Amino acid sequence: MNKRPRLVVFDLDYTLWPFWVDTHVDPPFRKSSDGSVLDSNGQHVRLYPETMAVLEQVHSKGIPIALASRTGEVQGARQLLEMFGLERYVRYEEIYPGSKAIHFQRLSQQSGIPLPQMLFFDDESRNIQDVSKLGVTCILVSNGITLALLKQGLEAFANS
Numbered sequence: 723m724n725k726r727p728r729l730v731v732f733d734l735d736y737t738l739w740p741f742w743v744d745t746h747v748d749p750p751f752r753k754s755s756d757g758s759v760l761d762s763n764g765q766h767v768r769l770y771p772e773t774m775a776v777l778e779q780v781h782s783k784g785i786p787i788a789l790a791s792r793t794g795e796v797q798g799a800r801q802l803l804e805m806f807g808l809e810r811y812v813r814y815e816e817i818y819p820g821s822k823a824i825h826f827q828r829l830s831q832q833s834g835i836p837l838p839q840m841l842f843f844d845d846e847s848r849n850i851q852d853v854s855k856l857g858v859t860c861i862l863v864s865n866g867i868t869l870a871l872l873k874q875g876l877e878a879f880a881n882s
């Protein structure tokens with residue numbers, strides 16, 4: 723069997739959903755009668771189309787999932803994770819401003835998983851640069867997470 727990561731880590735803004743939670747939407751969020759998620763201005767808030775499928779697929783492989791976000795809107799981000807039903811897939815969460823190197827050191831401490839055994843998806847090249855230096859396999863996301871990118875990441879990890 724291919725070498726597999728022991729932890730898959732996702733950024734939030736522009737990786738799992740197409741906005742900055744601290745700027746483009748207005749917490750608190752609520753669910754409308756049809757189940758869609760709205761912000762406090764009544765604006766519809768959505769995930770990228772394949773986000774749920776990607777998390778389900780990682781989860782079904784038995785690989786734990788973590789989140790690493792530098793947003794200052796921690797409460798809003800947590801509320802969205804809950805409303806979208808993503809929380810059930812997530813074992814570790816590091817959500818606060820600062821260098822992502824810190825987020826990853828803490829993820830490693832919490833999980834006991836060495837950094838080189840992690841796979842990370844993020845849309846910002848500075849985060850990819852910071853986290854690559856730690857030995858984590860990193861994939862740059864350009865238009866939101868997709869099943870194709872997940873496959874690419876798992877292959878990159880297997881060949882690392």
Ligand SMILES: [Mg+2]
Nearest residue numbers: 733735736845
């Ligand atoms: Mg981002």
